[in-house]
Amino acid sequence: MPGGRKWKKLDAVERAEVIDGHRLAYVAEAPVNWCPGLGTVVANEEVTTDGRSDRGNFPVFQRDMRQWMMRITAYADRLIDDLDLLEWPESIKTMQRNWIGRSVGSRVFFETPAGEIEVFTTRADTFFGATFVVLAPEHPMVAALTTGPQAPGVVEYKREAASRKDTERTDETQAKSGVFTGSYALNPFTGKEIPIWVADYVLMGYGTGAITGVPCGDQRDFEFARNYGLDIVPIQQPPDEWFGARRTRPTLDTERWPEAFVGDAPYVNSNGRSLQLDGIATVAEGIAATNEWLEASGRGEATVTYRLRDWLFSRQRYWGEPFPIVFDADGVAHAVPDDMLPIELPETDQFSPRTFDPDDADSDPESPLDRLTDWVTVRLDIGDGKQEYRRETNVMPQWAGSCWYQLRYCDPDNDEAFIDPEVERFWVGPQITAHPDHPGGVDLYVGGVEHGVLHLLYARFWHKVLYDLGYLSSKEPYYRLYNQGYILAAAYMDARGMYVDAASVQRDGDGFTYDGSPVEREFGKMGKSLKNAVSPEEMYERYGADTLRLHLMATGPLDASRPWETRDVIGMYRFLQRLWRNVVDEDTGTSSVTDDPATEATRTQLHRTIAAVRDGYEHLRVNVAIAKLVELNNHLTKLGATPREVAEPFVLMVAPVVPHIAEELWRILGHDDTLTHEPFPVADADFLVDDVIELPVQVNGKVRARITVAADADDETVTSAALADEKVMATIDGATPRKVIVVPGRMVNVVV
RNA sequence: GCCCCGGUAGCCCAAUUGGCAGAGGCAACGGCCUCAAAAUCCGUACGGUGUGGGUUCGAGUCCCACCCGGGGCACCA
Numbered sequence: 001m002p003g004g005r006k007w008k009k010l011d012a013v014e015r016a017e018v019i020d021g022h023r024l025a026y027v028a029e030a031p032v033n034w035c036p037g038l039g040t041v042v043a044n045e046e047v048t049t050d051g052r053s054d055r056g057n058f059p060v061f062q063r064d065m066r067q068w069m070m071r072i073t074a075y076a077d078r079l080i081d082d083l084d085l086l087e088w089p090e091s092i093k094t095m096q097r098n099w100i101g102r103s104v105g106s107r108v109f110f111e112t113p114a115g116e117i118e119v120f121t122t123r124a125d126t127f128f129g130a131t132f133v134v135l136a137p138e139h140p141m142v143a144a145l146t147t148g149p150q151a152p153g154v155v156e157y158k159r160e161a162a163s164r165k166d167t168e169r170t171d172e173t174q175a176k177s178g179v180f181t182g183s184y185a186l187n188p189f190t191g192k193e194i195p196i197w198v199a200d201y202v203l204m205g206y207g208t209g210a211i212t213g214v215p216c217g218d219q220r221d222f223e224f225a226r227n228y229g230l231d232i233v234p235i236q237q238p239p240d241e242w243f244g245a246r247r248t249r250p251t252l253d254t255e256r257w258p259e260a261f262v263g264d265a266p267y268v269n270s271n272g273r274s275l276q277l278d279g280i281a282t283v284a285e286g287i288a289a290t291n292e293w294l295e296a297s298g299r300g301e302a303t304v305t306y307r308l309r310d311w312l313f314s315r316q317r318y319w320g321e322p323f324p325i326v327f328d329a330d331g332v333a334h335a336v337p338d339d340m341l342p343i344e345l346p347e348t349d350q351f352s353p354r355t356f357d358p359d360d361a362d363s364d365p366e367s368p369l370d371r372l373t374d375w376v377t378v379r380l381d382i383g384d385g386k387q388e389y390r391r392e393t394n395v396m397p398q399w400a401g402s403c404w405y406q407l408r409y410c411d412p413d414n415d416e417a418f419i420d421p422e423v424e425r426f427w428v429g430p431q432i433t434a435h436p437d438h439p440g441g442v443d444l445y446v447g448g449v450e451h452g453v454l455h456l457l458y459a460r461f462w463h464k465v466l467y468d469l470g471y472l473s474s475k476e477p478y479y480r481l482y483n484q485g486y487i488l489a490a491a492y493m494d495a496r497g498m499y500v501d502a503a504s505v506q507r508d509g510d511g512f513t514y515d516g517s518p519v520e521r522e523f524g525k526m527g528k529s530l531k532n533a534v535s536p537e538e539m540y541e542r543y544g545a546d547t548l549r550l551h552l553m554a555t556g557p558l559d560a561s562r563p564w565e566t567r568d569v570i571g572m573y574r575f576l577q578r579l580w581r582n583v584v585d586e587d588t589g590t591s592s593v594t595d596d597p598a599t600e601a602t603r604t605q606l607h608r609t610i611a612a613v614r615d616g617y618e619h620l621r622v623n624v625a626i627a628k629l630v631e632l633n634n635h636l637t638k639l640g641a642t643p644r645e646v647a648e649p650f651v652l653m654v655a656p657v658v659p660h661i662a663e664e665l666w667r668i669l670g671h672d673d674t675l676t677h678e679p680f681p682v683a684d685a686d687f688l689v690d691d692v693i694e695l696p697v698q699v700n701g702k703v704r705a706r707i708t709v710a711a712d713a714d715d716e717t718v719t720s721a722a723l724a725d726e727k728v729m730a731t732i733d734g735a736t737p738r739k740v741i742v743v744p745g746r747m748v749n750v751v752v
Numbered sequence: 753g754c755c756c757c758g759g760u761a762g763c764c765c766a767a768u769u770g771g772c773a774g775a776g777g778c779a780a781c782g783g784c785c786u787c788a789a790a791a792u793c794c795g796u797a798c799g800g801u802g803u804g805g806g807u808u809c810g811a812g813u814c815c816c817a818c819c820c821g822g823g824g825c826a827c828c829a
Contacts, residue, residue: 049825090756091756091824094755094824094825095825098828105829119829121829134829200827201829203829206828206829207828207829210829223827305829307828486823523821554764554765554776554777555764555765557765560757560758568764568779569778570777570778571778572777574792623765623766624765624775626776626777627765627776627777630775630776634776696771696772697772701808701809701810702810703772738809739809740809741809743770746768746771746772747772749771749809749810750809751810
């Protein structure tokens with residue numbers, strides 16, 4: 001409670017503040033990513049590693065602003081732990097684990113002239129070696145700790161750090177820079193005063209923005225200490241092998257250490273008044289002992305920090321879900337009651353947020369809704385009588401809808417609930433009969449890796465919130481995730497390093513030109529930024545949607561990225577035309593299939609195709625399934641007339657990849673109803689095995705002959721048939737076989 | 753720098769997981785048809801699997817080192 005007062009003594013505004021401090025959705029004055037080029041703020045996840053917006057590639061600036069946040073950090077542990085329950089690519093799980101960045105450590109308070117500084121460390125065992133404290137340049141206590149003589153240098157350093165781009169700041173190859181504040185902190189372990197520095201290798205966005213420098217046990221601190229002549233006190237006796245690998249004699253004189261020692265080793269110089277680590281030899285024990293001491297002495301405690309920050313949830317745009325929130329005269333937020341929902345976007349013809357010079361960090365957001373003053377001010381009775389309220393004019397980010405659409409799809413017409421619990425259980429409930437730990441979620445979700453820490457993290461958080469609120473039986477939105485590959489295309493860059501329109505590039509001998517000037521080719525994800533997109537509309541127009549879909553499925557494995565070649569599309573177009581002609585009389589447009597029985601050979605091929613296609617679809621090896629269908633189609637072409645007993649299963653098999661044409665063929669074959677509910681063809685096992693097979697015979701690993709044997713012939717029969725073969729006898733030339741290897745159904749190898 | 757993928761025919765890709773390197777498509781070439789051409793139909797050729805070593809009767813597949821391409825992360829205390 002503010003000022004330690006009782007709840008009853010707080011006024012309405014203060015009470016709201018207290019509650020909001022615990023809400024999952026809250027408004028906070030917080031450092032946000034302001035993107036003047038887009039005219040809106042964006043979430044951490046939407047900022048690329050070089051500090052630009054993932055959409056539009058504009059510069060992004062850190063500044064404080066009052067914005068809506070979602071307390072996703074409250075779910076950090078579950079978001080990490082439940083990854084183990086999911087059938088997702090390991091790479092995406094790793095991305096999420098890294099993004100959440102859970103690290104188990106300790107927080108410790110250091111006394112300083114300006115009050116206590118809180119530091120975070122994963123190596124609580126090393127405090128006896130802490131010889132300085134480092135604050136991030138943005139740390140709020142920097143000014144208070146800076147003494148007069150040091151002030152100009154500190155101010156200058158902060159200014160420089162602020163102007164350096166993040167990419168420069170985090171460039172590990174540069175020497176670590178920093179500046180002394182003039183103040184000292186008390187190391188509670190050694191009782192010694194240690195200098196407080198400011199350095200930009202410490203990041204405000206992680207932990208507490210303050211660290212203890214332990215140069216003997218941390219490479220960054222080691223480099224920093226060397227740079228500025230700070231003490232390096234050894235607190236572990238590194239093993240001789242460690243020195244050996246670094247061509248140094250074992251010593252506790254850190255002047256002679258080539259780098260910091262990180263690992264298990266006996267502690268030295270680590271005995272204090274009430275905490276003794278000397279004698280312990282492992283980091284785990286050292287940390288455990290220290291944490292115990294911290295908690296007993298009130299100097300700190302074991303804790304966990306995360307790289308993950310709360311989710312910045314408001315955007316200054318028009319197109320987005322409005323917040324069901326109004327503010328009263330005191331500025332307190334109130335939820336709009338259910339019977340007044342939904343809040344709909346007001347009519348306007350001015351949809352764009354105000355955008356600014358992309359580099360103008362000092363501009364302020366102006367949402368399109370802010371301009372609609374008639375809509376912003378409302379008189380409502382939300383429980384306290386009719387009053388005037390001001391509507392929230394921020395809207396939700398584009399991710400809000402994608403967090404739960406798959407749930408709504410299950411029950412789209414329900415106007416009582418966003419999804420009926422029974423419907424939810426049926427479609428996405430946990431399948432505990434299959435797996436006791438099954439978390440539920442859609443069976444298969446095909447999507448791009450680019451959503452690894454955006455949509456896929458937000459949706460999981462959102463889903464867990466709804467689960468906690470009791471609306472869902474599933475704990476996770478997507479059980480199995482499959483990442484499709486990217487369609488790549490040639491992109492061309494001119495001498496200035498700018499991309500040029502790929503469609504207008506000419507081939508010129510070995511190279512390429514654009515507008516007469518040479519350009520360089522590379523391959524990249526198809527899209528606007530590389531100016532190498534091919535419009536799907538153009539493909540629909542030329543070949544139809546079925547052909548395009550089929551082509552994309554046929555050119556390679558679903559998860560493989562591959563270059564786009566427009567001229568290749570014709571192949572699947574021809575396949576579909578040929579399929580059509582195998583079923584339909586081109587003159588009359590009616591069915592041309594025959595009711596005569598298929599030959600043995602045709603039936604065999606049909607059933608083998610069914611088996612292969614089933615297997616291909618099941619394992620998402622669609623390209624292989626399609627190849628088998630093409631093969632069968634080529635066989636049918638040679639027949640002249642297609643038997644109905646082949647045509648019908650064929651149409652059912654192509655339906656998943658060419659739904660429109662398949663449906664049409666199904667009607668032409670005489671069915672009145674859609675094929676959607678027809679069972680998928682099942683292969684007759686009798687056709688899948690041969691009676692007689694041909695086996696290659698190798699002599700010393702080289703194929704020398706072929707023999708024909710019964711499919712179920714035993715090894716002895718096969719061996720004698722192989723050895724009796726003329727070519728084999730000629731090859732071994734009377735020598736005695738040392739060994740004959742028979743791989744049933746595959747081959748024979750005679751070793752001499 | 754670290755961590756994932758992936759290198760098979762001119763190109764996109766298969767290869768029953770250690771057993772005959774080739775299913776499918778594009779492109780190329782030849783033929784049928786045509787006055788001619790396109791489309792269709794029929795047919796043909798092409799490489800030994802990025803490089804070097806190893807294991808094995810046998811390696812595209814397994815192991816080691818390296819090269820090339822794509823993606824992710826990168827002072828996280």
